[in-house]
Amino acid sequence: xxxxxxxxxxxxxxxxxxxxxxxxxxxxxxxxxxxxxxxxxxxxxxxxxxxxxxxxxxxxxx
Amino acid sequence: xxxxxxxxxxxxxxxxxxxxxxxxxxxxxxxxxxxxxxxxxxxxxxxxxxxxxxxxxxxxxxxxxxxxxxxxxxxxxxxxxxxxxxxxxxxxxxxxxxxxxxxxxxxxxxxxxxxxxxxxxxxxxxxxxxxxxxxxxxxxxxxxxxxxxxxxxxxxxxxxxxxxxxxxxxxxxxxxxxxxxxxxxxxxxxxxxxxxxxxxxxxxxxxxxxxxxxxxxxxxxxxxxxxxxxxxxxxxxxxxxxxxxxxxxxxxxxxxxxxxxxxxxxxxxxxxxxxxxxxxxxxxxxxxxxxxxxxxxxxxxxxxxxxxxxxxxxxxxxxxxxxxxxxxxxxxxxxxxxxxxxxxxxxxxxxxxxxxxxxxxxxxxx
Numbered sequence: 001x002x003x004x005x006x007x008x009x010x011x012x013x014x015x016x017x018x019x020x021x022x023x024x025x026x027x028x029x030x031x032x033x034x035x036x037x038x039x040x041x042x043x044x045x046x047x048x049x050x051x052x053x054x055x056x057x058x059x060x061x062x
Numbered sequence: 063x064x065x066x067x068x069x070x071x072x073x074x075x076x077x078x079x080x081x082x083x084x085x086x087x088x089x090x091x092x093x094x095x096x097x098x099x100x101x102x103x104x105x106x107x108x109x110x111x112x113x114x115x116x117x118x119x120x121x122x123x124x125x126x127x128x129x130x131x132x133x134x135x136x137x138x139x140x141x142x143x144x145x146x147x148x149x150x151x152x153x154x155x156x157x158x159x160x161x162x163x164x165x166x167x168x169x170x171x172x173x174x175x176x177x178x179x180x181x182x183x184x185x186x187x188x189x190x191x192x193x194x195x196x197x198x199x200x201x202x203x204x205x206x207x208x209x210x211x212x213x214x215x216x217x218x219x220x221x222x223x224x225x226x227x228x229x230x231x232x233x234x235x236x237x238x239x240x241x242x243x244x245x246x247x248x249x250x251x252x253x254x255x256x257x258x259x260x261x262x263x264x265x266x267x268x269x270x271x272x273x274x275x276x277x278x279x280x281x282x283x284x285x286x287x288x289x290x291x292x293x294x295x296x297x298x299x300x301x302x303x304x305x306x307x308x309x310x311x312x313x314x315x316x317x318x319x320x321x322x323x324x325x326x327x328x329x330x331x332x333x334x335x336x337x338x339x340x341x342x343x344x345x346x347x348x349x350x351x352x353x354x355x356x357x358x359x360x361x362x363x364x365x366x367x368x369x370x371x372x373x374x375x376x377x378x379x380x381x382x383x384x385x386x387x388x389x390x391x392x393x394x395x396x397x398x399x400x401x402x403x404x405x406x407x408x409x410x411x412x413x414x415x416x417x418x419x420x421x422x423x424x425x426x427x428x
Contacts, residue, residue, distance in 0.1 A: 001180065001184075001377070005370065005374045005377075008370045009370050009371065009374075011370075012367050012370045012371075016366065016367040019364050019367055020367060025360055025361075025362070026362065026364075029356075029360060029362075029368070030367055033371035033372060033374075033375060034370075034371045036371070036375055037371050037372075037374030037375040037377075037378065038374070040374070040375060040378035040382065041378050043378075044381055044382070048381075050382070052381070052382055052383060052384050052385045053382055053384070054383060054384040054390075054392050054393045054397075055385075055389055057392075058389070058392050
């Protein structure tokens with residue numbers, strides 16, 4: 001799924017390049033959110049069975 | 063000024079997106095916390111939901127044509143307004159993730175237990191993208207158009223279910239249980255607070271909003287409370303509170319036993335469809351609000367390029383936040399309910415109070 005998202009990100013970058021390059025803010029926001037999503041995707045790809053946040057919090061509370 | 067959406071459409075959308083929590087989480091949570099008397103909790107929620115509706119109407123009347131961010135900017139300054147919008151942004155992102163999780167768990171519980179959750183998530187994301195491309199008018203008009211038949215269906219279901227109600231599942235209610243029903247009403251209040259979506263679209267409503275239009279918000283709040291009350295009564299009266307506590311979707315099991323004069327059955331498929339549509343609208347509206355928060359926070363004029371990165375974040379967050387029904391129940395009871403109280407009640411109430419105090423000092427924009 002991360003590969004599909006990667007292709008879609010590149011497609012968005014090419015299609016919206018005028019909007020993204022018009023203001024630095026647009027490009028920075030796009031890159032920041034893309035990297036965040038990519039990071040989450042890579043973590044999920046490498047460790048698909050990592051404990052969820054709720055599991056950790058529940059264990060900590062109990 | 064042309065109105066993009068109307069109060070009527072927002073009122074209908076509020077009821078529509080509240081349907082899936084009313085059918086899923088509310089009966090289960092009320093049964094767990096208040097037992098057999100839990101059906102009284104929606105009545106207690108009147109004391110909180112109606113004042114919130116009043117606060118929303120006061121803000122709409124005092125600041126016509128201004129969005130929630132613009133109202134906050136006038137009242138508390140740009141920095142604090144942006145800080146609050148940032149917190150709303152994070153809250154909405156997490157609530158979209160939770161809604162998508164709830165939707166895929168519902169599909170696995172009701173129709174397709176052997177299908178992986180990412181299949182449902184991808185389908186929903188594609189449908190949401192398709193709807194967002196058409197604009198917010200389409201989404202609000204869809205809610206306006208579809209809610210009527212759904213309420214008629216509920217009316218037919220309740221009529222057919224009357225003979226199956228067991229009074230021993232509902233009565234007696236002792237005064238010892240009343241305090242627990244009051245505390246359990248926060249589960250209803252957490253859903254009823256969705257009425258604040260009006261504030262996020264207040265700049266699209268036009269400058270003049272008549273009293274008749276404002277009344278629609280009151281009607282929507284009352285219909286929400288009545289719907290919660292009736293659905294909870296029927297769930298407890300047919301399925302029983304003990305069983306409803308342990309089920310993720312008790313109304314689904316309730317409807318399985320309802321038939322239309324023994325001729326038409328299997329209404330539970332329609333209930334699943336209603337939940338899917340409600341989740342779909344909830345995700346669409348939350349996505350639009352999320353986009354608006356980004357626009358206000360970063361002063362953006364175009365936001366289409368944010369869809370793919372945000373979809374990616376939401377998709378993977380669903381795996382990291384909660385992955386099973388038990389985890390989602392824990393997330394809902396301890397995080398979603400409490401965070402909804404803060405973002406749907408406390409912050410708007412504070413803004414409303416500051417607005418009333420500063421009313422004369424602020425120049426109204428027309």
